[in-house]
Amino acid sequence: MGENLVQKILGSHLVAGDLHQGDEIAIRVDQTLTQDATGTMAYLQFETMGIPRVKTELSVSYVDHNTLQVGFENADDHRYLQTVAAHHGIYYSKAGNGICHQVHLERFGAPGKTLLGSDSHTPTAGGIGMIAIGVGGLDVAVAMGGGAFYMPRPKVVKVYLTGKFPPFVSAKDVILGLLSIMTTKGNVGKIVEYAGPALAHLSVPERATITNMGAELGVTTSVFPSDEQTLSFLKAQRRESVYRPLAADADAAYDEVIEIDLSKLQSMVAQPHSPDSVATVAGLKGKRVNQVCIGSCTNSSLRDLAVVAQMLKGRHVHPDVELVIAPGSRQVEMEASQRGFMTLFLQAGARIAETACGFCIGSGHAPGSGEVSVRSNNRNFKGRSGTADAMVFLASPETCVACALTGEFTEPRGLGIAPPVFDLPESFMIDDSMVLTPPPDGSAVEVIRGPNIGAPPKTQPLPDRIEKSVLLKVGDKITTDHIMPAGQFLKYRSNIPRYAEVVFNGVDPTFPKRALDAGGGFVVGGDSYGQGSSREHAAICPSHLGVKAVFAKAIERIHKANLVNFGILPLVFENAADYDRIEQGDTFVLEGIHASLLGDRVLTVKDVTRNFEFRVKADVTQRQALILKDGGLLNHIAMGGK
């Protein structure tokens, strides 16, 4: 039996476990990336490990999430990131150089390599044949120190693409289509591998849109083969030396196969407030649109801006619509300006935003109250845009333009515009002057810490008995945006006590005070608890407030790993109906925790308020159980654990 692509790449990086049996495997990490919002914590944690220089082949620190510099906090974070990078042998991509995933694809990614990034959209690099995984900052810190990355042994889903796109239908519609099939639930531990004849017409930027938004499926990552398309992209980046062809064997086996015929796809949108609430644009025809934002790591490549430019040429946005365009990288921005796209955008009445995450992370461009915003990014969780009652829809750049021109949901093919065409250029403008190369020996570089740079969090070993109450009970699909809002609070990412003041801000703003007053307690959640962003602050800040365990129907992969890393028990109900019997305020007693963690990991919990017992399972591997017992990964490593 031959091997699939995932097995080939993981197999060549395997350091523990078996790809064909068992629960967990560990791989060697070739490259890492961080961004500013998760990076400060990752580097603070890396510093505590006392390792002078990173041990990876390549590590890059990007500044793209919070570039606004309202007050000193951001600028101080950036200075810390720059100096800590130079000190430890890490490349530093300055604010203004672009969004981490787009820049990494352009300038650093390499087929067949592994990449670990402290951002959930790290799988974007699967577009050039990397196994690229989004994790919490501490896992990146460990990888920078040469540690292996432990993950569930993956199930591989083959997505077989056939046919050619109809006019105005593009990569975003493929991933929205796949989201409507696979949904955001139940995909933990899977890796999506793309194949099929349609790949011959899918360029790397289009593939990257698909692998990027694969994060919303909740899978570990997504990957495309490395082929002629990969080679042309790398050649155009003057990086063909890293090219190597990679594909699955013809007789490779898969756990699941899904087929999508591109010629049958239509223009799609994800409706508020979930990326898998997919509908056709045609079905929403005529619904009013107030704002359109084009950009983010999903759809901001030169291909996307070229399409937008062709559609906007000689036209003007609807008078009631605000159109914002943010190029994905400085390279895209320079290319777009040289080709005259920027002038076209301005003539069409668009506002041009800095190349950064910007509107996607709720850093500016919040829609008006109750307004409809159509965006080319990947997440539309409630409130993420900065406006609690805004209705955010996700769509392709083509659909975004159609809505901007008409002020209502409109299928782009109905506009009477010639279908846009775009071929990748033979060479892109290469200018890496905003990426700072670390000196060969950085030990003399002073690491500058402004007053916003706090200390890395400290956790305590797990007690054997816990008696605490349920501080908060929430429903299904609680995202890490609910737990730790970003937007205006992003600037506190390096200051845990301050950031902890807004834990569950949009859900129950009294939570932090109640948690502190009670000396900690528990959180009870429904299905898909912790989906979305990789922000480990969604574990660090609750841990700071004394949260000892999360009880839920299911906990998403990255968040679960972060809970473990910071010593919070992730507990899943054996019988989901027990969720309904529990009320906020109930007191639980957990006993014999250590023996259970080292044994079958099943715990009997006493609800002493309602006088009944229920069973939960610590949804972790054996290694994670040991980390939990030690009170988190940093303690575990300090105690000699792996």
Ligand code: MIC
């Ligand atoms: C996101 O898209 O939610 C973010 C902001 O990029 C996060 C990282 C973060 O919270 O810093 C992610 O996707 O991991």
Ligand code: SF4
């Ligand atoms: Fe940035 Fe948005 Fe991409 Fe996250 S999803 S990395 S916030 S552009």
